[in-house]
Amino acid sequence: MLKIIMRKITLVVCITTVLVFSCKRERGNIGTELAPKQEKSIKTQDARSILKDYLNDTNVLVIAHRADWRNACENSILAIENAIEMGVDMIEIDLKKTSDNELILMHDHTLDRTTTGKGYVKDHTLAEIKELYLKDGAGHKTLFKVPTLKEALLVAKGEVLINLDQSFEYFAYVLPILKETNTTDQIIIKGYNKPLDKVKEKLGVYIDSVQYMPIIKLGKKGYKELFNEVLEYPFEGVEFTFTSDTIPEVARLHEFEQNGTRVWVNALWPEHNAGHHDDRALKEPDSAYGWLISKGVNMIQTDRPQLLLQYLRDKGLHN
Numbered sequence: 001m002l003k004i005i006m007r008k009i010t011l012v013v014c015i016t017t018v019l020v021f022s023c024k025r026e027r028g029n030i031g032t033e034l035a036p037k038q039e040k041s042i043k044t045q046d047a048r049s050i051l052k053d054y055l056n057d058t059n060v061l062v063i064a065h066r067a068d069w070r071n072a073c074e075n076s077i078l079a080i081e082n083a084i085e086m087g088v089d090m091i092e093i094d095l096k097k098t099s100d101n102e103l104i105l106m107h108d109h110t111l112d113r114t115t116t117g118k119g120y121v122k123d124h125t126l127a128e129i130k131e132l133y134l135k136d137g138a139g140h141k142t143l144f145k146v147p148t149l150k151e152a153l154l155v156a157k158g159e160v161l162i163n164l165d166q167s168f169e170y171f172a173y174v175l176p177i178l179k180e181t182n183t184t185d186q187i188i189i190k191g192y193n194k195p196l197d198k199v200k201e202k203l204g205v206y207i208d209s210v211q212y213m214p215i216i217k218l219g220k221k222g223y224k225e226l227f228n229e230v231l232e233y234p235f236e237g238v239e240f241t242f243t244s245d246t247i248p249e250v251a252r253l254h255e256f257e258q259n260g261t262r263v264w265v266n267a268l269w270p271e272h273n274a275g276h277h278d279d280r281a282l283k284e285p286d287s288a289y290g291w292l293i294s295k296g297v298n299m300i301q302t303d304r305p306q307l308l309l310q311y312l313r314d315k316g317l318h319n
Contacts (some may be wrong), residue, residue: 023218037118045319047158047186050089054161054262055236060293060317061089062300063163065268066107069213073134074114075105076145080155087319088305090161090188092150098171102126102148103177107166116141149174153181163188163301168202175209190215211236213264218242218249231255237262237299245274253296265292267308278304281315285311293317 037201047052053059067079068086075093083091094107097123107313111117117124117132134144149164155160162183167174168317178184190213191199199212218240227249230238238261242250253263266272267281273292281288281304289311294298302308311319 015082045087047091047156047160048118050161052186053089059089059319060297061161061299062305062310062312062318063090063092063264063299064088064305065092065303067093068305069137071143072169072277073136073142075107075147076134076144077151077155078144079153082161083305084156086305087309088160090163090299090300091154092163092165093158094165095149095167095170095174097173098126098129099123100125101173103170103173104129105149105152113139115146134289150177150181153177153183156186157181158185158186158234160186161188162186163190165190171203172193184209185211185212188213188237205220213237213239215239215241216245219244224249227252230261232258233258234261236260237264237266239266239299241266241272242274243271245276250274250295255296257296257298262299263297264300264301265297267292268301278302278307281307290315 004162014245050061054061064083064086066074068078068082069075069079072079072082080091080093091107095103096106097103098108102125104121106114107119107160108114109122110120111124111129111132114134114135115129116130116135121129127253129146132146133141134146136142164174164187167189171189173186174189178187191202192215199214214226214230214233215240216223216230218227219242234256238256240250240263242251244250256263267276267278267288270277270280275287276291278288285307289300289308296315300308309318
């Protein structure tokens, strides 16, 4: 019975998702962001077909960390549009809540690094934050504005799956926006090292509304119990981080595939993946991406989505 309940957790927003994909992507009034001229899109899928891949374990799925932040401001509308045109399967975006309970895209708790503002997000209203400008990766002011969650969802609607990171604590505020934009089926929410009873306690009546993915840090106190719990009561997907590839459970990731559970690993930095990361892939892609795939990983979050997509396509592992 519990396994059936877990299968109902249909939100991949650590709660990703899909319905009503006949709708065209709405650009909305996002402000002054102007997309640069790009090469003709190589995108071949929409959110409906990507969700099917996710649930049926076909393709290695590519998740763009903070969208296409190398070519646009992180967590910006342009970064999302670029990632969609590139052909990624999922974007990861971060949420923060303003003083007037509005959800915006922002990784840090403070405004200083990524915007022209200063101070904590929670101490500013949405109107105040909308007066600011995003900074690029070098810290320079751009013409781009901070998006709300609703604005971002309307751009991604029907196009890609969406991981709403840092959203677990805000889910009571997230769900109404998902329903309003009809994007619930595109969303994945994750929770870090949280036992199933704690997840159900937190999500309560919302648990049947979402697709939830647990995160397990291999080697951390209590990880073996969580590892075995997810094997016994499978989710559609589970994320692992590990600092060493000698941890015994790294060799057991294939067991999740046998249960129909997707395995997500971040290629961002070496501490997530025992040194099999994006920068290593620049010179040794088989030792980075290839190694992860050989261990049973079939969802990779990356800061170099174009590099990973090309690698997978060359190997016949992605459309």
